[in-house]
Amino acid sequence: MSERTAPGAGSVALVTGATSGIGQEIARQLLEAGLTVHVAGRDPDRLRATMEALASFGDAAHPVLLEVTDQASIDAAAAAIGTLDVLVNNAGINPGRRSALDAPIDEFRRAYETNVFAVVAVTAAFMPVLRRSAHPRIVNVSSGTASLAWSTGDNPQFDWQAVRGGGTAYRSSKTALNAVTLHTAQALDVEGAPFKVNALAPGLRLTRLVAGMQRGGDPAEAAVGAVRLALLADDGPTGGFFSWDGTPVPW
Numbered sequence: 007m008s009e010r011t012a013p014g015a016g017s018v019a020l021v022t023g024a025t026s027g028i029g030q031e032i033a034r035q036l037l038e039a040g041l042t043v044h045v046a047g048r049d050p051d052r053l054r055a056t057m058e059a060l061a062s063f064g065d066a067a068h069p070v071l072l073e074v075t076d077q078a079s080i081d082a083a084a085a086a087i088g089t090l091d092v093l094v095n096n097a098g099i100n101p102g103r104r105s106a107l108d109a110p111i112d113e114f115r116r117a118y119e120t121n122v123f124a125v126v127a128v129t130a131a132f133m134p135v136l137r138r139s140a141h142p143r144i145v146n147v148s149s150g151t152a153s154l155a156w157s158t159g160d161n162p163q164f165d166w167q168a169v170r171g172g173g174t175a176y177r178s179s180k181t182a183l184n185a186v187t188l189h190t191a192q193a194l195d196v197e198g199a200p201f202k203v204n205a206l207a208p209g210l211r212l213t214r215l216v217a218g219m220q221r222g223g224d225p226a227e228a229a230v231g232a233v234r235l236a237l238l239a240d241d242g243p244t245g246g247f248f249s250w251d252g253t254p255v256p257w
């Protein structure tokens with residue numbers, strides 16, 4: 007029998023913000039791939055409803071109450087989870103679509119608290135247990151709107167005119183998340199640790215996050231991209247930014 011070179015059936019994953027949209031689909035697809043999944047959500051009612059939706063997976067799906075901006079909540083979740091191969095930092099908020107000219111500073115603080123600082127805190131808390139994995143993987147769910155290259159028009163498919171100058175609290179928080187992703191991957195690589203740490207651009211999806219938008223694809227399609235990065239083989243990329251379809255996104 008050949009030796010395993012990637013996480014797969016029997017591996018253990020944690021997905022934050024798994025009670026809705028893309029995160030719930032990521033949890034479902036990891037369960038379909040045979041992983042045990044810690045399904046994390048901050049709201050007990052939504053978590054209960056999500057567990058009902060995933061009931062067909064039986065004991066492979068574990069509910070975890072996790073408010074990612076609360077260090078005590080993070081510490082409690084980390085203390086309860088003794089094995090982990092895959093961490094998907096999916097929880098995120100979009101606090102508004104205003105530009106830097108009219109967005110209140112609180113909009114920036116809220117975006118950065120959830121989309122950047124919480125990812126740093128959750129990753130740090132689970133790093134000891136991830137370090138014990140033979141194939142540790144971290145996927146940070148970012149956004150194509152965070153790409154500075156795309157934001158300056160370097161992508162015919164990206165409607166950069168529609169977002170030009172706007173949504174800056176959200177988009178710049180995801181640009182910061184991209185930098186954190188790259189630097190984390192590099193720091194682990196310098197150590198020679200076998201991590202793969204990558205950021206995902208899931209594409210525009212019809213979820214609560216983009217409520218009010220007229221168009222957007224199926225969140226399940228975005229989840230395919232997250233699962234691809236979660237189950238990367240040992241010779242796969244690290245420190246990259248990838249679209250849901252696997253193509254690299256320019257920073």
Ligand SMILES: NC(=O)c1ccc[n+]([C@@H]2O[C@H](COP(=O)([O-])OP(=O)(O)OC[C@H]3O[C@@H](n4cnc5c(N)ncnc54)[C@H](OP(=O)(O)O)[C@@H]3O)[C@@H](O)[C@H]2O)c1
Pocket residue numbers: 022023024025026027028029047048049052072073074075096097098099100120147148149150207208209210211212213214215216222225
């Ligand atoms: N939809 C898109 O078009 C799109 C595009 C680019 C990137 N993204 C990214 O994709 C990720 C998932 O978003 P989505 O579109 O699936 O939106 P969503 O349906 O609103 O899901 C967001 C999830 O994050 C959770 N969450 C938010 N703040 C949290 C906190 N402080 N602690 C714990 N959980 C928290 C939410 O929990 P509650 O249910 O309790 O609110 C929810 O489960 C986000 O990082 C988002 O930025 C989405």
